[in-house]
Amino acid sequence: MKKDGAIGVFDSGIGGLTVVKGIMDRLPYENVVYFGDTARVPYGTKSVETINKFTAQIVEFLLSHEVKALVVACNTISAVALDTVYQLAGDIPVIDVISSGAKASVMSTLNHNIGVIATNATVNSNAYTRAIYQLDNQSRVYAKACPLFVPFVEEGLLDHPALELIARDYLNVLEHEGIDTLILGCTHYPLIKPLIRKIMHDKINIIDSSLVASEDLAILLESTGLATEVNNDRIIEHKFYVSDVPAKFQKMAESFLNRNMPLPQLVNLDS
Amino acid sequence: MKKDGAIGVFDSGIGGLTVVKGIMDRLPYENVVYFGDTARVPYGTKSVETINKFTAQIVEFLLSHEVKALVVACNTISAVALDTVYQLAGDIPVIDVISSGAKASVMSTLNHNIGVIATNATVNSNAYTRAIYQLDNQSRVYAKACPLFVPFVEEGLLDHPALELIARDYLNVLEHEGIDTLILGCTHYPLIKPLIRKIMHDKINIIDSSLVASEDLAILLESTGLATEVNNDRIIEHKFYVSDVPAKFQKMAESFLNRNMPLPQLVNLDS
Numbered sequence: 001m002k003k004d005g006a007i008g009v010f011d012s013g014i015g016g017l018t019v020v021k022g023i024m025d026r027l028p029y030e031n032v033v034y035f036g037d038t039a040r041v042p043y044g045t046k047s048v049e050t051i052n053k054f055t056a057q058i059v060e061f062l063l064s065h066e067v068k069a070l071v072v073a074c075n076t077i078s079a080v081a082l083d084t085v086y087q088l089a090g091d092i093p094v095i096d097v098i099s100s101g102a103k104a105s106v107m108s109t110l111n112h113n114i115g116v117i118a119t120n121a122t123v124n125s126n127a128y129t130r131a132i133y134q135l136d137n138q139s140r141v142y143a144k145a146c147p148l149f150v151p152f153v154e155e156g157l158l159d160h161p162a163l164e165l166i167a168r169d170y171l172n173v174l175e176h177e178g179i180d181t182l183i184l185g186c187t188h189y190p191l192i193k194p195l196i197r198k199i200m201h202d203k204i205n206i207i208d209s210s211l212v213a214s215e216d217l218a219i220l221l222e223s224t225g226l227a228t229e230v231n232n233d234r235i236i237e238h239k240f241y242v243s244d245v246p247a248k249f250q251k252m253a254e255s256f257l258n259r260n261m262p263l264p265q266l267v268n269l270d271s
Numbered sequence: 272m273k274k275d276g277a278i279g280v281f282d283s284g285i286g287g288l289t290v291v292k293g294i295m296d297r298l299p300y301e302n303v304v305y306f307g308d309t310a311r312v313p314y315g316t317k318s319v320e321t322i323n324k325f326t327a328q329i330v331e332f333l334l335s336h337e338v339k340a341l342v343v344a345c346n347t348i349s350a351v352a353l354d355t356v357y358q359l360a361g362d363i364p365v366i367d368v369i370s371s372g373a374k375a376s377v378m379s380t381l382n383h384n385i386g387v388i389a390t391n392a393t394v395n396s397n398a399y400t401r402a403i404y405q406l407d408n409q410s411r412v413y414a415k416a417c418p419l420f421v422p423f424v425e426e427g428l429l430d431h432p433a434l435e436l437i438a439r440d441y442l443n444v445l446e447h448e449g450i451d452t453l454i455l456g457c458t459h460y461p462l463i464k465p466l467i468r469k470i471m472h473d474k475i476n477i478i479d480s481s482l483v484a485s486e487d488l489a490i491l492l493e494s495t496g497l498a499t500e501v502n503n504d505r506i507i508e509h510k511f512y513v514s515d516v517p518a519k520f521q522k523m524a525e526s527f528l529n530r531n532m533p534l535p536q537l538v539n540l541d542s
Contacts, residue, residue, distance in 0.1 A: 039321055040311055046515050050310055148433075151422040162419075162433040162440075169433075244317050270541060 003228050005068030006031035006237065007217065010058045013041030014249065015150075015187035016073030017256035019097065022214030023071070024238070024257075027221070029228050031237045033065045037269070039244035042150070043076040044121035055081040057269040059088045061241070068226050071217060072096035075118055075185055075209070079127035093220055098122075100216045101183045101209035102131035108205045109181040112136065115174040115204075116143040117196075118185030119150065128185055142177045146170045146186075153188040156255060159195060167192070171199050183207045191256065240264035274499050276339030277302035277508065278488065281329045284312030285520065286421075286458035287344030288527035290368065293485030294342070295509070295528075298492070300499050302508045304336045308540070310515035313421070314347040315392035326352040328540040330359045332512070339497050342488060343367035346389055346456055346480070350398035364491055369393075371487045372454045372480035373402035379476045380452040383407060386445040386475075387414040388467075389456030390421065399456055413448045417441045417457075424459040427526060430466060438463070442470050454478045462527065511535035 007027075009020055013036050020034050035058050037043075043051050055077050062070060070089055072078045077085070078098040085094055105114045116128040123145040132139050149170075152163045174182065182204050184190060190208050197206060221227035242249065242264045253261040278298075280291055284307050291305050306329050308314075314322050326348050333341060341360055343349045348356070349369040356365055376385045387399040394416040403410050420441075423434045445453065453475050455461060461479050468477060492498040513520065513535045524532040 039317055041316070045312070046310055050515050147426055148419075148422055148428075151419055155418055157419075160437075162436040165433040165436065166431070244321050 002066075002068065003226055004031070005066055006033045006239070007069050007071060008033050008035075008062035008065065008067030009071040009073050010035040010062060010077075011074040011187060012037050012043035012076060014038065014252050014256060017253055018187045018190045018210040019071060019073035019213055020238070021257050022210045023217060026214040026218050029230050029234075029236060030221075031228075033062060033067060033239045033241070035062055035241045035267070036243070036264075038242040038249065043074065044119040048080045051076060052081045052084045054269075055084050056088060059085055061267065061269060063088065063092070067092065069217065069221065070094045071213060073187055073210070073213070075122040075187065079122050079125035093224060093226075095213055095217045095220060097187065097209040097213045098127050098131055098185070100213040101185060101207055102128055102135060103216070104207045104212040105181045105183050106132060106135040106139065108207060109136075109139070111178065111180045112138045112140060113177060113179045113181075114139055114141050115177065115179035115182040116141060116185045117146045117149075117170065117174070117182065117189065118143065120145045120147050122185055128183060142174055142179055143185075144170055144174055149192060150186065150188045153191050154252060156252075158192055163192070164195060164199070167195055167199055171196065175201060175204070179204060181205045181207060184209055238262065241267045243267060243269055273337075273339065274497055275302070276337055277304045277510070278340050278342060279304050279306070279333035279336065279338030280342040280344050281306040281308075281333060281348075282345040282458060283308050283314035283325075283347060285309065285523050285527060288524055289458045289461045289481040290342060290344035290484055291509070292528050293481045294488060297485040297489050300501050300505075300507060301492075302499075303510070304333060304338060305509070305511045306333055306538070307511070307513045307535075309513040309520065314345065315390040319351045322347060323352045323355045325540075326355050327359060330356055332538065332540060334359065334363070338363065340488065340492065341365045342484060344458055344481070344484070346393040346458065350393050350396035364495060364497075366484055366488045366491060368458065368480040368484050369398050369402055369456070371484040372456060372478055373399055373406060374487070375478045375483040376452045376454050377403060377406040377410065379478060380407075380410070382449065382451050383410045384448060384450045384452075385410055385412050386448065386450035386453040387412060387456045388417045388420075388441065388445070388453065388460065389414065391416045391418050393456055399454060413445055413450055414456075415441055415445055420463060421457065421459045424462050425523060427523075429463055434463070435466060435470070438466055438470055442467065446472060446475070450475060452476045452478060455480055509533065512538045514538060514540055
């Protein structure tokens with residue numbers, strides 16, 4: 001493992017780009033290789049067996065790029081296929097959004113009442129609840145599936161009144177539970193954080209998994225001596241691979257990254 | 272081709288079950304084999320090449336069940352992969368939702384102003400516009416993508432106020448164009464027909480592709496001598512195959528079919 005190796009980041013689709021943005025901001029000298037499985041997105045509706053199979057294909061693809069660390073930027077994969085990632089990764093360190101989000105929430109909460117919003121699949125997996133409880137067995141975790149958030153974000157309707165109606169339905173339940181900390185347990189949700197902030201009480205701390213995963217990655221690279229040397233002459237590479245290129249990819253990616261997006265390369269993992 | 276062969280019906284996911292319901296109602300003595308590609312749904316965001324590859328796999332699977340006719344119960348496949356279906360089907364007749372919907376709309380319109388609502392992929396393909404224009408070159412087709420309808424339907428929020436807000440945004444544009452006929456160009460939309468009916472002017476005729484495809488199939492079977500003999504002693508089989516079984520499948524299928532649903536069988540087309 002070389003210090004100059006890239007960070008391998010992956011997701012079932014485009015959502016993981018919020019994590020890439022977090023890494024670009026926090027670790028601007030690191031190379032990044034991103035894989036988004038846009039041909040087979042979404043994973044959230046698929047079986048555990050299928051998700052594990054797809055995950056193994058992605059991890060093998062990223063390992064072939066000699067990455068120095070892996071970031072699981074997908075809550076569904078973190079919830080149901082993390083063992084597959086660790087098995088294949090060997091001694092390459094792994095960061096995942098659920099572990100990072102859970103840890104940050106436990107450090108934030110004062111009353112031990114933590115809310116999680118996520119897709120159906122992530123909520124049904126109980127992965128956040130388990131991860132939080134392992135760190136703080138006094139915690140009470142209230143998980144709420146918000147399945148319509150992703151389609152609204154993917155349509156770019158980030159502040160449509162219909163989204164606010166839906167969001168109030170979803171979030172009011174959590175507020176009534178007395179939570180003081182809310183985890184955005186889906187990589188699409190940072191894009192509607194302003195709306196979520198508007199609806200939730202000011203005193204509720206909102207944890208953005210994309211940011212805390214990038215912070216954990218920074219600490220990991222530093223502590224293991226894997227952080228790249230700061231060198232302004234070196235060209236920093238951000239490579240993006242996808243399994244399919246929908247017409248909207250470029251537009252959505254630029255909205256997620258909030259900057260110009262290089263053209264992603266197409267890779268077929270099936271054959 | 273035997274009269275007793277089944278009708279092969281397929282879709283990228285669960286939406287095509289509204290077509291199965293149409294066939295069950297219109298042709299209660301016919302056997303049906305349904306394939307829903309639930310592991311790889313949705314197709315609408317995928318490339319034309321990928322959709323053609325997946326379509327070929329499904330058609331080959333259904334042909335191995337010795338079907339006597341094929342029904343393409345997916346607007347995306349009808350829009351971009353119909354040639355693949357015809358090539359593989361050989362002399363087995365094919366019905367598809369777009370041809371049926373287009374024909375019915377041309378028969379219905381008096382002012383030649385026809386509206387189509389569908390997913391982004393179907394609208395971008397221009398397939399309805401082309402199909403309608405081939406039948407009536409005086410027609411003006413107004414196609415409007417309604418990408419949030421599918422997620423609302425799949426969440427079972429068929430009459431949520433947020434859906435009505437979104438639906439009014441989508442549909443008011445079409446009403447202003449002076450259409451007298453509106454095609455529901457997505458197999459999920461029949462489930463929100465009451466809401467669409469409530470928003471659209473009474474004089475606009477709503478064409479349900481699922482129903483008109485079933486009607487076309489009935490006429491085809493009758494005219495080609497392929498209709499099964501009416502025999503009350505014969506056990507009628509409705510077989511359902513899916514490429515993945517999400518937790519919600521059973522519940523959603525029963526909502527689509529409005530009846531008890533047999534357990535679908537799992538088939539892996541990848542390997």
